Amino acid sequence: MLADVFRQTIARGLQRKAIRTCSKWARLYRIMGPPHPGPWGPGPAPWTLDMHDSLAPVNIGQKSAQMGYTETALNITLYKIDIENLDCLYVLPAKTPDASEFSAARFDPAIELSTHISSMFSSVKNVGHKRAGAVNLYIRGSNSRSALKSIPVAFIVFDELDEMNQDNIPLAEERTSGRENPQIWKISTPTLPNEGINELFLESTQEHYEFICPFCSRIIELIWPDAIKIIGDHHSNCEDSHLQCPKCKHKLDHETKTIWLADGKWTPYGDASLDVRGFYINQLYSIKRRPEEVVKLYFKGLIDKASEQEFFNSKLGLPHIVKGAQVQAHEVNRARGSRRKDDPLPDNKIITMGVDQGRWLYYEIVAWDFESLGNDLNMSAKANVLAEGKVVDFEDLDVLMRQYQVLKCVIDAQPDRRKAYEFACKYWGHVLLCFYARGQMGKMITIDPSTEQHKITVDRTSWLDVSLNRFRLKTITLPQDLSEEYPEHIQNLVKHYKTDKYGNPMGEYRNMGPDHLAHAHCYAEIALPLAAALTTNKNVRIYL
Ligand SMILES: [Zn+2]
Incomplete structure (x- = not known):
């Protein structure tokens, strides 16, 4: 009996020593709830695999809605706490409701579903401050300057940067001063061109997720409108619209996405030598959301401004100014x-x-x-x-x-x-x-x-x-x-x-x-x- 426990402890210790990357850590310790229950894997969002293991000091994520970026940022945060023993700061637009919702909807399930993660934390009751032994996780809203003061950390995530009080971002960034090799992640759905996340992305490696077309074997990317075959002319009759290879125009089945996207690679469209990595993705890649939903919103956007804005920002992950929204x-x-x-x-x-x-x-x-x-x-x-x-x-x-x-x-x-x-x-x-x-x-x-x-x-x-x-x-x-x-x-x-x-x-x-x-x-x-x-x-x- 005692020997068993001893063997298990040794095995666990060796296992931990072998964990050198965040993606390995997540596969081993992170347990997901529905809709993809079980140990974490890149399956539902293959583009996030390489993001987990980025060593760049600054990482920028310009994205459409619900593409797994927040889950990725949470995994990296937990890895930094567990393996690297670093104090972390997770910033959301506002304390209420964003920080409390994040704590309840993202953080709590992560500890409830994994015995390892739950064993890491000694105190989780405080919404804005979780303790893992001597290591701290701060979850804060960008709207309070005082909440961002005097908390030294080595890792920061800014989640939904474009919705934040922009004046307080530098204040939060200062929290890493004096720390060795700090890392910062900034992720957001974009809003306006050259503003917020888009401005930062344009100064990054500007990586897009490319993969090999299963039909013509050329390297392609899912971009609007080349990668979509629009069938219909109204949001009520476009449900047969589908993805296509932008090069050979062959239909790409939404159902087989996980297969042809699995070996995709982030490719820099900007200066690859920069130490600021940028990751851009749009909803045509989504495993969960069907491409015809994007087409639907495109047609709605032709008749109302809020849908037009949402189509570009939340579906295409692109900044956009609606016609008439700016004095010419x-x-x-x-x-x-x-x-x-x-x-x-x-x-x-x-x-x-x-x-x-x-x-x-x-x-x-x-x-x-x-x-x-x-x-x-x-x-x-x-x-x-x-x-x-x-x-x-x-x-x-x-x-x-x-x-x-x-x-x-x-x-x-x-x-x-x-x-x-x-x-x-x-x-x-x-x-x-x-x-x-x-x-x-x-x-x-x-x-x-x-x-x-x-x-x-x-x-x-x-x-x-x-x-x-x-x-x-x-x-x-x-x-x-x-x-x-x-x-x-x-x-x-x-x-x-x-x-x-x-x-x-x-x-x-x-x-x-x-x-x-x-x-x-x-x-x-x-x-x-x-x-x-x-x-x-x-x-x-x-x-x-
Ligand atoms: Zn093709």
Whole structure:
């Protein structure tokens, strides 16, 4: 009896010594639940095998949804803890619900199904901090700076990077400073071109998963649209669409995928000598999801913007800007009028100013033209931009308030709330601090009932829609001597479409670079109905 235990212990010890790679470790210790129960194997996601064993210090995964990248990152994390005794940090977009869901839906099943993994951990109750003997696993949301401080680790995963608070990513990365050979994984479904995961991928080896066509024996890749034979012309009649070899056009059966994908290889399309490896994959590779689902969403995307965005981002794993989601250069150019910034002011106009706080104070000053003051004022009014630009401090805003006889100014409340507040007190009734919020209905403007707060709350997407749509609707005139930054900032705000948890399409503006003047432009727009309410002494609601 004792001899048996002794033999088993020796055997286990030898077995552990033989584990030099993460994929070996996962095959031995990781037990999966449904839909592929049993010991882990690369079968359901063959492209992840080589990813498990990457030794690159930085690894970038640009992917479509549900391609096994999170499972891979979890395996590597557990391997680092078990075999290399390294402290690890797993970062998700938010603490709630992402970090708690990850802990319950990914981490807990991994320990429940494997006696080895469950024996590794001495304490797992805390959602954000699991202990494996002297080694720590931190699971954190990117939205809290304090949760990312003072935790030294040698391995970090950023999961769904494009949804994270981008400002806090460098803070998390600093956690590896001073550690020998740290490794970082960043994975995400992409959003916009040259942003987030896509920007990082473009600076990597840019590897694609290639394999040999079972019919023509040439090296091929499953890419849209070459690798798909579309049958039908609508999302309701395309179920016979199927995969095909992009070279010999022979049908590739979805059912036999595991066979012909098994010997695939990651091939660099970028600079192979880089020590940042990038892994790109799309849903045509999915063993689980059928290719006709991709075709279905393609047809849906032809009629609605949220589906178009989802088709490119979540199915093809590609960044994408939906048509009309970004103001075009020619739309800004054609808005230029003959007026120059220091020409005399037009008579008898309502004049508003929007101010966005950044390293500078960015402003836009608008004189408004409208037939009559009434409901939905922003839709009927035309904007004549008198001036735009940036100044150093709040004293400079005083000069602008007087020079342009600004009736109402809306200013970004952040980051210097105190200075903005002092400015509002100085021009009591003429300046409001603006907070962007979610869950506000459309163009509502919620005015804080205590007037001494000088505070309003608005829905970000709705008001950016109204103010940026002016360029398409040709209801804006810009000064001839526009700053160089202005067109750039306006174009840097791009609407990204999503479907919310109830399946409703929603949009959110993301920036592809500096966007302060675009926000100043938006605040000047918000100021219009507030100015109208001030001159008529009526509730702002009647102008919305
Ligand atoms: Zn072929």
